[in-house]
Amino acid sequence: MTGAALLSLGPLALTGVAGIAAMAMAPVAPLRAIRGTTATLMAAALALVALRAGAAPAPAYALLADDALARLGAALALLAGLGILAFVRDEDGAREGPALVALATSGGVALAGATNGAALILGLEITTLAMVALTLMPRSAPAAEAGYKLFLMGGVSAATLLLGAAFAFAGSGSLALADWGGSGGLAAVGGALLLAGLAFKFSLAPFHMWVPDLFSGAPASASALAGALSKVATGVALLRLAEVAPGGAVWALGLGAAGAAAALLGNIVAIRQESLARMLGYSTIAHSGYLAMILAAGGPLAGEATLVYLAAYAPAVVAALCVASALGGVSRTELRGLVRRQPLAGFALGLALLSMVGLPPAVGFIGKVYLFSALAAAEAWALLAAAAVGAAVAFYYYLRFGIAALAAPEGEETAPAPALSVGARLTLAVAVALIVLPGLYPEPLLALAGAAAP
Amino acid sequence: MSWAIAIWAGALALAAAALAVTRDSVVHALLLLLGALVALAAAFFALAAPFAGAIQLLIYAGAVVAVFVFVVMTVEAGAAARARERALFAGAWQLPAAVAALALVPMLLRLGGAGAGAPAPAGAAALGRLMFGDWAVVTELLSLLLIAGMIGVRVLRRRQKGGRP
Numbered sequence: 001m002t003g004a005a006l007l008s009l010g011p012l013a014l015t016g017v018a019g020i021a022a023m024a025m026a027p028v029a030p031l032r033a034i035r036g037t038t039a040t041l042m043a044a045a046l047a048l049v050a051l052r053a054g055a056a057p058a059p060a061y062a063l064l065a066d067d068a069l070a071r072l073g074a075a076l077a078l079l080a081g082l083g084i085l086a087f088v089r090d091e092d093g094a095r096e097g098p099a100l101v102a103l104a105t106s107g108g109v110a111l112a113g114a115t116n117g118a119a120l121i122l123g124l125e126i127t128t129l130a131m132v133a134l135t136l137m138p139r140s141a142p143a144a145e146a147g148y149k150l151f152l153m154g155g156v157s158a159a160t161l162l163l164g165a166a167f168a169f170a171g172s173g174s175l176a177l178a179d180w181g182g183s184g185g186l187a188a189v190g191g192a193l194l195l196a197g198l199a200f201k202f203s204l205a206p207f208h209m210w211v212p213d214l215f216s217g218a219p220a221s222a223s224a225l226a227g228a229l230s231k232v233a234t235g236v237a238l239l240r241l242a243e244v245a246p247g248g249a250v251w252a253l254g255l256g257a258a259g260a261a262a263a264l265l266g267n268i269v270a271i272r273q274e275s276l277a278r279m280l281g282y283s284t285i286a287h288s289g290y291l292a293m294i295l296a297a298g299g300p301l302a303g304e305a306t307l308v309y310l311a312a313y314a315p316a317v318v319a320a321l322c323v324a325s326a327l328g329g330v331s332r333t334e335l336r337g338l339v340r341r342q343p344l345a346g347f348a349l350g351l352a353l354l355s356m357v358g359l360p361p362a363v364g365f366i367g368k369v370y371l372f373s374a375l376a377a378a379e380a381w382a383l384l385a386a387a388a389v390g391a392a393v394a395f396y397y398y399l400r401f402g403i404a405a406l407a408a409p410e411g412e413e414t415a416p417a418p419a420l421s422v423g424a425r426l427t428l429a430v431a432v433a434l435i436v437l438p439g440l441y442p443e444p445l446l447a448l449a450g451a452a453a454p
Numbered sequence: 455m456s457w458a459i460a461i462w463a464g465a466l467a468l469a470a471a472a473l474a475v476t477r478d479s480v481v482h483a484l485l486l487l488l489g490a491l492v493a494l495a496a497a498f499f500a501l502a503a504p505f506a507g508a509i510q511l512l513i514y515a516g517a518v519v520a521v522f523v524f525v526v527m528t529v530e531a532g533a534a535a536r537a538r539e540r541a542l543f544a545g546a547w548q549l550p551a552a553v554a555a556l557a558l559v560p561m562l563l564r565l566g567g568a569g570a571g572a573p574a575p576a577g578a579a580a581l582g583r584l585m586f587g588d589w590a591v592v593t594e595l596l597s598l599l600l601i602a603g604m605i606g607v608r609v610l611r612r613r614q615k616g617g618r619p
Contacts, residue, residue, distance in 0.1 A: 009591060016598050023605060063592055094612060096605050103602045110595055122595040126602050133606035139613055 007048075008058035008066040011074050012113075014045035015081075015106040022099035031090045031098075035423065038098040039085050042105060046078040064113040068452040072307060073112025073236035076314055080228040081105030083318040083431060086423030087325040088221045091137040097221060104130035104225050108233035117165040117175040120237055124161065124201055127233065128154045131225045135218035142217030149210045157200035157207070164193030168246055181244030191247015195254045198241070202234045204292050205261035208285045212269075215281025220325030223277065227284045227317040235291055235310045239303060242295040243454050252296050256383055259292025263390035271397050274331045276324050279397060280317065283356060286390055287313050290371050293387055299378025303453025304446070305370035311445060312367035312438070316352040319431035323349040326418040332401055337409025342418050346405050348428040353402035355435045357395055363439040366446075460500040467493035475547075478536065484522055491515040505578050524604075528611045 018041035025034045049071055057066045064070070081101055088097035107126030114120040132154060136147035165175070167190030172179045180190070200207040203226070215223045238255075245251040266286030273279040287309075294305050323345045324330065327338075339346025351362060358368030368391060375384040420428070438445040467490045474486035491514045498507035529535075585593055 012591070016594065019598065020601065023601060063588065092612075094609070096609065100602065100605060103598055103605075106598055107595075107602075116592075118589075118592050119595065122592060122599055126595065126599045129599065129602040129606055133602065133609045136606070136609045136613060144613070 002058070004055075004058040005066075007052070009064070010048045011045040011078070012064070012106060012109045014041050014048065015078070015102060015109050018042050018045070019099050019102035019106055022102055023096065026095045026099055029095075031088075031095050034095055034098045035085055035088065038102050039082060039423075042078055042082050042085070042102060045109070046075060046082065049075045049078065063116040063119045064110065065115045066113065068448075069236060069239070069307075069454055070113035072311075072448055072452040073233060074109045076232045076311060077105055077108030077112055077229055079430075079434075080224070080232060080314050080318055081108065083315075083322065083427045084221050084224045084229065086421065086427040087224075087322050088134075089219060089325075091219070092139060094137055097134060097137065097219075100130040100134045101221060101225065104134075104229055108229050111233035112236045114237055115177050115240065117168065117177065117180075120177065121158070121161055121165060123233065123237070124198075125158055127225070127230050128158070128201065131214075131222055131230065134222040134225065135214060138219060140217070142213070143219070144217075146210070146213040146217035146222075149213055153200060153207075153210050157197045160193050160200075161197030164190050164195075164197055164246075166190075167193060177240055178244060180241070180246040181248075183248050188247045188250050191245070191251045192254060194241070194246055195251060195258075198234065198238060199255075199258050199292075201230065202238065202292065203231075203262070203285050203288045204255075204258040205265045205285065205289070206258070208262060208266070208288075211285055212278055212281040215284070216275060216278045216329070220277070220321040223281070223324075224318055224321040227280065227321065228314045231284070231288065231291075231317075232310050232314050235306060238292075238295055239306050239454065242298070242302070252298070255292050256296030256380070259289045259296055260383055260386035262286060262289030263293065263386055264289070267390040267393040267397075271393065273397070274333075276320075276327075276330050276332065276335065276401060279332075279401060280320055280324065283394065283398070284317065286394065287317075287356070289390065290387055293380070293383040294371060294374045297375050297378035297380035297383055299374060299380070301370065301374035301377045304449045305374035307449035307452055308370045308445060309367040311449065312355060312363040312435075315431040315434035316355040316362070316364060319348045319352040319428055319435070320356075322424055322427050322431070323352075326420055326424060332404050335401065335404040336407055338405045340409060342420065344425060344428055345418060345420060348432050350402045350406045351432055351435055353398045353405070355439070357398040357402075358391060361439045362435050363437075363442070363445070364435070365439060366442045456500045456502065460497045463493045463497035463500060467491075467497065480526055484519065484526060487522070488515060488519050491519065508578070524607070528607050529614075 018038045021041065022034050022038045025037060053071060081104070084101050085098055088101055090097065104127045107123045107130065110119055111123030111127070114123050128150070132147055132151045135143060135150055137143070167186050168180045169175055169190075171184060171186030171190055172182050174180075180187070180194075196207065200210075203211045211226065214226055242251075242255075262285050266282045266284070266289060270279050270282035270286065273282060291306055291309055294302050294309065323338075326342075326345060327334075335349075338349065355362030355364030355367075358364045371387060371391075372384065375387060470486045470490035470493060474483045474490060477483040477486060491510065495507045495510040495515065498504070498510055
């Protein structure tokens with residue numbers, strides 16, 4: 001292996017080392033020190049990704065790609081991981097949280113570059129297992145329910161994925177994702193099983209049941225792993241798979257149907273939610289649905305649109321969950337006057353919700369424009385209609401929460417101002433920048449996504 | 455001569471396996487399982503398949519049993535838990551037994567027939583080259599997966615004990 005090839009593995013190695021270091025420090029060091037060490041190592045990994053942005057891809061390493069798509073995916077996963085690190089808590093003195101976030105991030109980085117079935121499944125499972133452990137850390141009953149649901153359904157989905165990979169291998173004689181596009185019975189069964197397994201990880205209907213429980217019962221950091229990190233990494237993996245469409249028609253049809261169902265169901269059920277966390281849970285199902293529809297429709301814009309949408313959604317969900325974490329399980333009425341009590345939190349939450357709706361000047365607007373343009377360019381009118389209905393419904397509940405956060409408090413001040421740590425402030429500030437700047441000046445983001453799209 | 459050793463080792467493995475699945479204590483079952491796996495490795499060695507024997511020792515008697523030991527260490531295995539599980543899985547042995555019986559049928563049918571010809575030899579060198587060459591990163595990813603699982607077990611254990619670790 002040459003030096004260039006080793007350097008291309010640097011981000012993954014640094015993130016893995018961050019996880020191991022955080023695990024070793026967990027029993028002895030205070031949370032601040034663990035978090036600082038983990039963040040430093042992960043920031044170094046992010047810097048390495050950024051420094052290599054223009055570098056030629058390293059001589060192809062068999063199982064992990066080093067192309068622009070892998071780098072963009074890794075950068076997004078690391079950014080999400082760093083943001084989540086800011087609101088990881090210790091639970092009853094247990095301080096494994098940062099280790100789990102770093103491990104999940106390493107899974108995400110691997111997933112972004114996975115060009116082989118083995119790397120794909122390992123990346124997905126590392127992320128899922130870390131998410132399960134993080135969910136189970138608080139000793140509350142809702143956390144237990146969310147954790148066991150995720151664990152059991154995650155196990156079923158892992159088995160489904162493995163069986164799908166086995167069928168795809170039997171059909172093609174290769175574990176490389178690029179070879180999985182063949183036709184025939186084995187490839188079709190393999191494609192269907194792979195799709196079912198990935199739909200669970202990507203929280204598409206009807207495999208979404210674990211998501212609302214996770215968002216309402218688990219620590220916000222675990223929800224953010226599912227909503228931002230795992231979504232970005234799985235989205236990139238789906239993009240690579242969509243290039244070959246394992247199983248042919250089965251793949252596109254299934255992905256489109258699951259995506260449309262998720263977009264409609266997520267948005268419609270989200271209307272009835274009064275808790276911020278549960279609303280975000282159902283809305284993340286809807287956003288997965290939009291992404292799946294872009295991937296299913298294909299067409300000239302699909303790759304670019306997927307990446308722009310992911311880059312627009314990830315900072316919004318991290319910011320919203322960071323605020324939710326600072327507030328505790330908060331309902332819509334309790335949000336009133338947040339911007340007075342804690343201007344940064346209220347402003348960031350309002351902006352994040354604005355970005356999820358898709359209104360300018362937030363970057364979510366660019367994401368929605370790309371969503372509709374990609375579906376129209378692919379002439380997928382049914383999917384376009386489903387996306388439009390979903391997005392229209394979403395206006396209602398996002399704005400309800402957004403207005404509550406920005407509105408003046410009713411009567412006297414009741415709730416105390418939530419305390420924001422330095423890390424949380426930094427996360428919110430970076431997230432606001434990542435929402436507003438590309439919203440006002442999208443060219444760099446579009447250039448990155450255009451270069452990375454396969 | 456060596457085939458006689460193979461038959462003895464195989465019989466020993468069978469006996470140890472039969473004892474393992476009928477033991478009450480999970481620790482005894484584990485030790486018997488270890489015995490069965492080592493006896494199987496001995497059978498491989500006697501049948502002039504040292505590579506398969508070494509893999510059997512490393513992966514099954516080594517890694518797999520280590521995982522079982524780890525599970526036994528971290529879960530509650532008192533008399534009360536044993537009674538509860540016995541009630542829970544009263545008839546559960548029937549399914550694995552049926553699967554094992556089904557798997558035996560094709561093997562017995564082929565007993566008298568000729569072998570299908572030797573498969574391509576998979577040498578230790580080839581495997582090593584894969585594991586420390588192209589697949590090295592995947593092997594490392596596997597270790598990260600195990601670490602995530604291990605932390606998960608610690609978290610679960612802490613929930614069960616209801617106290618600090």
